[in-house]
Amino acid sequence: MRKLTALALVLSVLLFQFTPLASVKAETVEPVVSVKLVNYLGDQHAITIKPSYLYTIKNSDLVLNANTEYTVTATTQGVTLKQGSTVLGEFTSFEITPSLYKNPVSINGRQYLGDVAFTNEKGTYVRPVNTLPIEDYLKGVVPNEVYTSWNLQALKTQAVAARTYAMSYAGKVINDTVSYQVYGGYTWYDSTNQAVDQTFGQVVTYNNKLINAVFSSSNGGRTESNSNAWGGTQLSYFPVKEDPYDKQTPWTLAIQKTQIDLTGKDLANYSAWWNTVSEKDKTVTDNLKSWLVANKHPGKTIKITSIPKVSFYAPSSGGRVTKGAITVDYLVKGDVDSSQKLVVHHLELKDLTSTKLKSMLNSRAMLSLLVTETNETSTSTTFNGKGNGHGVGMSQYGAQKMASLGKDYREILDFYYPTTTLLSFYTTKYPRKEQEQEPPKDTVAPDAPSVNALGDNQTSLTGVTEPNASVIAKVENEVIGTGLADETGKFAITIAKQPADTKVSVTSKDAAENESTATVVSVTDQTPPSVPIVNEVSDQDTTVTGVTEANAVVTVKAGDATFSAVADGNGTFTVSIPVQIGGTTIAVSAKDKAGNESQAPSFAVKSTLKAPLAPKVNEVSDQDTMIKGTAEANATVIVKNGSLQLAAGKADAKGNYSISIAKQKAGSTLSVTAGNTAGVSPAVTVTVQDKTAPVTPKVNAVSNQDTVVTGSTEAGAEVHVKIDKKVIGKGNAKSDGTFSITIPKQPAATKLAVIAKDAANNYSSNAFVTVSAVQTKPALPTVNTLTEKSTAVTGTGEKNASIYIKVGGKIIASGKIDGNGKFSVKIPAQKAGTEVTAVLQNKVGYSPYKIVKVQDTTPPAPPAVNAVTSLSTFLSGKTEANAVITIKSGTKVIGSGKADSKGQFKVTISKQKVGVKLTVTAKDAAGNTSSAVNINVK
Structure with missing residues (x-):
């Protein structure tokens, strides 16, 4: 219920803080109130007013006609009144009044009764001030405070409260906003009109003074006191009490x-x-x-x-x-x-x-x-x-409830404003003009109309005069057309075409039959000559010929150049021009003495040339910024890549051309054409050759332990790794340009060269990388043969590494490998079969173990042999344990066997003759053979 709260809240503040209590003095006649129109109008530089009946301007002879729109505009010094574009008057301010009071005036679409003054506000805005009797003012206020459909007694209660407040500013200029009371102008309703009329002049008083008749939408079932709400002295007619009628909200x-x-x-x-x-x-x-x-x-x-x-x-x-x-x-x-x-x-x-x-x-x-x-x-x-609002004074919903229960407005006012008295402030209505007066006669003729230029090709006469005036056009006192101006004064009269230089007289006549002086306009020549007829022009001609209007100036436009000549009395013309290239657009127009110009049809110069033959194009590489070749002399050569034109140039007098282009990508197809005014040759295509070597490869670090060289270069390029001129590895880069080439391990400080070759056999420059030294654990050393007689371990290994000799897990000697990689470490002599271990050490760690078994190089002692007779079938004796015994007769082996673990042996032989000489030897497991023992058979 917005309309029930906004004003109530404002009243609660304004009344108690700013509005003094007024003593009630019985008046005879209803007072008037002047209201600045702000709420609905806003700040406007110009406004539109439209009287519904005849209005006059006070202290002026000007009359505002019914149902006619006028504009009021703010000026630096005041306001201006216009009808359409016609200025009716300039004023510091002016006030209009109706011939009959009951007829309202519309201001920007909202209607108002009474007089309206138009003033200048702040040198920028038009501010209307509506002056009217206070009862009619209230009829525009009450509908904005309560619902017009409410019970009449509730509306009457509201009307009394609004009148009581309004009387506190009677005779002053107020405005139509919530700063006072929202006033909607001539927006009246029968119900609220009745409430105002039936309480005519009545106000609420206390001790013969007007009270601040504040109210709110709903008090929530309990009224509030003025001192609780706003401070100050407690007033008896604003007590705290229960309200059984309020809907409580x-x-x-x-x-x-x-x-x-x-x-x-x-x-x-x-x-x-x-x-x-x-x-x-x-x-x-x-x-x-x-x-x-x-x-x-x-x-x-x-x-x-x-x-x-x-x-x-x-x-x-x-x-x-x-x-x-x-x-x-x-x-x-x-x-x-x-x-x-x-x-x-x-x-x-x-x-x-x-x-x-x-x-x-x-x-x-x-x-x-x-x-x-x-x-x-x-x-x-x-x-x-x-509740809804401050709760002081009347509850609007409570008043409606009381009225619906049969209470009249006096009882409602007494309940909400106890100890107060209802009095009539005035008893006679302010006089309103109810009889129509004879309006003043209009004797002022309109100003002479303003007439626009009229050409001999026009059938409409246009201009501006007094709004709604009749307009008459004459030639030598003969009327050739009539019409009416619109509300803005604009007119357009249909007439027959008039010859050039004809004098047309134009007057306007207002509704009072006052006729203006005449405005005479001379008909101008506005008809252009007909389009020239032009003969064919070729690329060999030096004139343009044809026919147009007699004595017209003929203009020939060829390209950006212009040439002209005057046609003769028959309209024949000849205009000299330079020889034009075939296809050049020529436009020909004619202008008469009045400056009217014909249309300018255009046509192409006929070509007698033929299109050139296809040009010749030299090879183009991706490094070239110039394309060269031969074509027809002076031909225009155009170079394209697909549909994109790269460049254009001109062949010289000998047909040679050289045209600058941007570098093109290898593999691109360029098309070249030659053209002249007759046309364009067939296109010749040329493929851009790849002459761009791959960029120098980027090579990652290589150590003396690596077996691959990695890096990046042009995608798909063949990569070679070389030492001097020798290729030690090659392969191809992947689609992303990375490569990995297998090579043998290279010594530290070796300088490798890496080069890339693309599919067009373009070689990159060399990328060099020096093999870096990366120390690792020593490799397995080489150890020379050891015997039971050896007193040193010798061999080769990593230069400058330490060497340790172990037997049975115990270090028995150590040493250092020299700068040539050789070593010799002294040890005690070891028994044959002993396992000797050699291991190297550097800063990184230890080498694998090298195990060497001590070799046996000492032959067994000559065996001890027992006597042998001619009857013996074996030979026995003692030698080195497990040695192999060999018995020979001369060079023939007659028996062999193996000694046992104690060295005892017994070898079967055949019986030998007495005197036969036998030789016996012993061989150990290492293959060492003893010296022979000779024994004769007995």
């Missing part, structure tokens, strides 16, 4: 504690989310942010993150809260701490007036200060209340 305001959840939001990178989040209670937070900007952070952008606490307390005797407190957490955009994180500001305001806090919240949901219940949870605070 329950309301609820819920405010979320968390407005923006900062969980997971990076306060250092707030730009990533600032524009994507907004508060939950936008109406409340928007107003809080406006307050913070105005009072704490001028010009800043703010977001409310939480409202953890809000409360209203300290109720008055009328139940309305008088105090409030609020806690707000918020962010200010750009306000960061030393770690560049947004600072979370915390604001606590305590013991605010309840009206101040309500204003800060600006919640339309909180309709009054009558808070009946507060519910707070972990997530929100909810206020429940009753």
Whole structure:
């Protein structure tokens, strides 16, 4: 119920703070009131007015006609009145009055009764001031305060309250906004008109003074006192009391504690989310942010993150809260701490007036200060209340309820304004002009019309004159056309075409038959010559010939050049021109002595040439910035890559051409054509050759342990790795340009050259890389043979490495390998079969173990042999354990066997003759053979 609250609230402030109480003096005649029209009109530089009947301008002979639109415009010194484009008068200000009071005037579409003055405000705006009897003023006010459909007694109560307030400014200039009372002009309703008429002149008084007859939409079931609401002296007619008639109007305001959840939001990178989040209670937070900007952070952008606490307390005797407190957490955009994180500001305001806090919240949901219940949870605070407005004086809904129960307006006023008296302030209506007067006769002729130029090819005569005037056009006193001007004064009259130089007389006549002086316009020649007829022109001709209007100036435009000549009395013309290239566009026009110019048809010069033959094109590489070849002499050569034209040039007199182009990608197909005025040759294509060597390969570091060389070069290129001129490895780069080429390990400090070759056999420059030394654990050493007689271990290994000799896990000797990689380490002699271990050490670690077994090089002692007879079938004796015994007779082996582990042996032989000489030897496991023992058979 907006119309029931806005005015009520304003009245509550204005009446008690600014409006003095007026003593009631009985008046005879109804007073008038002057109202500045601001609310619906706004600030306008120009406004439109339209009387519904004849209006006059006070202190002027000017008359405003019914149903005619006029414009009032602000000037630097005052206001100007216009009808259409015609200025009717310039004034400091002027006032219009109706011939009959009942006929309103429309101001920008809204109607008003009475007189209206038009003044200049601030040198910029037109400000109308409507003056009319106060009762008619009230008929435009009451419909804006209550529903026109309400009970008549409630409407009468409202009419008395509005009149009581209006009387406090009777005779003063007010405005039509809520600063006083909203006045809608001639927007009347039968119901509210009846309420005003039936309470004519009646006002509410106390001790013979007008009271401040404040009211609100709903008091929530209990009225409030004026002192509780606004302070000051308590008035008897504004007590606190229960109101059984008010509908109480329950309301609820819920405010979320968390407005923006900062969980997971990076306060250092707030730009990533600032524009994507907004508060939950936008109406409340928007107003809080406006307050913070105005009072704490001028010009800043703010977001409310939480409202953890809000409360209203300290109720008055009328139940309305008088105090409030609020806690707000918020962010200010750009306000960061030393770690560049947004600072979370915390604001606590305590013991605010309840009206101040309500204003800060600006919640339309909180309709009054009558808070009946507060519910707070972990997530929100909810206020429940009753009423709509301040609650002082009359409740509009309560008045309606009382009226529906049969109470008349006097009882309603007595209930809401106790101890007051209802009096008639005046008893006679202000006189209104009800009889039509004879309007003043119009004797002023219109100004001479303004007539636009008229050509001999036109059938419409146009111009501007007095709005709605009749317009008459004559030639030598003969009327050739008539018509009416429109509301803006513009006219367009249909006439027959008139010859050039004809004099046309134009007058205008107003509704009072006043005729203006004549405006004479001379018909001008505006008919252009006919289009010239032009003979064919070839690329051999030096003239353009043809026929046009006699004596016309003929203009020939060939390309950017212009040539002209005058046609003779028969219209024949010859215009000299240079020889034109075939295909050149020529346009020919004719201009008569009045300056009218014909259309200029265009045509192409006929070519007698033929298109050139296809040009010849030299080879083009991807390094070239010039394309060369031969073509028809002086031909235009065009070079394209696909549909894109790269360049154009001209062949010289000998047909040679050389045209600059941007470097083109290898493999591109270029097309070349030669053209002249007759046409273009067939295209010749040429493929751009690859003459660009691959870029020098990028080669990764190579060590003396590596068996591949890696890096990058042109995709697909063949990569060679060389030492001097010898290729030690090659392969192809992958599609991404990377390569991996297998090579043998190379010694440190070896200089490798890496080169890339593309598919067109273009070679890159060499990329050089020097093999770096990477130390590893020593390799297995080489150890020379050891015998049981050896007193040194010799061999080869890593230069300068340490060497250790072990037997049975125990180091028995150590040494150093020399700069040539050789070593000789002294050791005690070892028994044959002993396993000797050699191991090398450098800064990185140890080599694998090299195990060498000591070799046996000592033959067994000559065996001890027992006697042998001619009857013996074996030979026995003793030798080295496990040695092999061989018995020979001469060179023939006659027996062999193996000694046992104690050296005893017994070898079977055949019987030998007496005197036969036998030789016996022993051979050990290492193959060492003893010296022979000779024995004769007995």
